[in-house]
């Protein structure tokens with residue numbers, strides 16, 4: 001992920017050709033995180049030819065952000081930082 005001040009609007013963008021996500025660096029950090037997740041989902045949709053709509057991407061980003069934000073032990077387990085049942 002890269003930040004780029006040249007982006008004025010929207011908050012971020014994903015480019016399949018470059019396989020990169022750009023996030024406006026002048027956004028509040030929490031909004032940068034939400035935007036990064038949103039743009040990663042756009043890339044995933046594009047790579048897998050899922051053709052997800054903007055509403056679907058936004059809904060998935062919101063839901064995943066909530067799960068990841070509220071469940072640190074789950075996140076640690078998911079990325080292999082802890083064993084199941086341990087924090």
Ligand SMILES: [Zn+2]
Nearest residue numbers: 038042054057
């Ligand atoms: Zn979008």
